[in-house]
Amino acid sequence: MNDPLYHLLARLLNRIYWRGELLGGKNLPEHGPAVFIGNHLGALGPIGAVATIPLRLHPWIHEHMVDYEKAAAYLNMDFVERRLKLRPPLSKIISKMLSHITVPLLTSVGCIPVHRGYENMKATWEASIACLLDGKILLVFPEDESLGLNPQTNMAPFQKTIFRLGEKYYEQTRQNLAYYPVAIQESHSVKVGTPYWYNPNNSPSKERRRLKTLAEGAVIRMYLERE
Numbered sequence: 001m002n003d004p005l006y007h008l009l010a011r012l013l014n015r016i017y018w019r020g021e022l023l024g025g026k027n028l029p030e031h032g033p034a035v036f037i038g039n040h041l042g043a044l045g046p047i048g049a050v051a052t053i054p055l056r057l058h059p060w061i062h063e064h065m066v067d068y069e070k071a072a073a074y075l076n077m078d079f080v081e082r083r084l085k086l087r088p089p090l091s092k093i094i095s096k097m098l099s100h101i102t103v104p105l106l107t108s109v110g111c112i113p114v115h116r117g118y119e120n121m122k123a124t125w126e127a128s129i130a131c132l133l134d135g136k137i138l139l140v141f142p143e144d145e146s147l148g149l150n151p152q153t154n155m156a157p158f159q160k161t162i163f164r165l166g167e168k169y170y171e172q173t174r175q176n177l178a179y180y181p182v183a184i185q186e187s188h189s190v191k192v193g194t195p196y197w198y199n200p201n202n203s204p205s206k207e208r209r210r211l212k213t214l215a216e217g218a219v220i221r222m223y224l225e226r227e
Helices: 003-018 045-051 070-080 090-109 118-133 160-173 204-227
Strands: 022-024 034-038 057-062 112-113 138-139 179-182 188-194
Touching: 003 045, 034 045, 034 160, 034 204, 045 057, 045 138, 045 179, 045 188, 057 090, 057 118, 070 090, 070 112, 112 118, 112 204, 118 138, 160 204, 179 204
Parallel strands: 022 188, 034 138, 034 179, 057 112, 057 138
Antiparallel strands: 179 188
């Protein structure tokens, strides 16, 4: 999908469903490479970010979302029943219909499937670095819901793994990668914060912890300020 078509679809999504506002637009980069780090809010996070941020984004998505055999069940669990409040059998019928639209659409948009398991994740890393080397912008939601949600923010702690992108990008380019915190609200606003840059002078483990702490803290702070 070319950029004009992507932006047209994003504007339609904003007008038809999201209808939100962008805050912190002055912090947006003119171009990539960059990584946007946001809170998930179920299906709302990706929808809100894509609909509101006026840049071409390449989101990380669950691998089931681009799998015709598994997409309907995932949509039913994550969006149709959770957000649209539909119940079986109608929810399953709607989810099946939606999957025939979302799978080819997400594939053409340039979403990057996130696979489970160390070996399978290699494909995710390779696709992500290829995007960054091409000057593109990734959109990632690194919450680990297995650790539980904070009732105040409805957010789970961030995983440190995503910040390996800075290491991998630096290894190939000797340039520091920027991470932009993004806070998405239930009230349909999206706020972009100032970036944090990868620092190659720290050890890899220390740098992952540092970036995780900074990005997670910024997203929580922006979310609570807006609420």
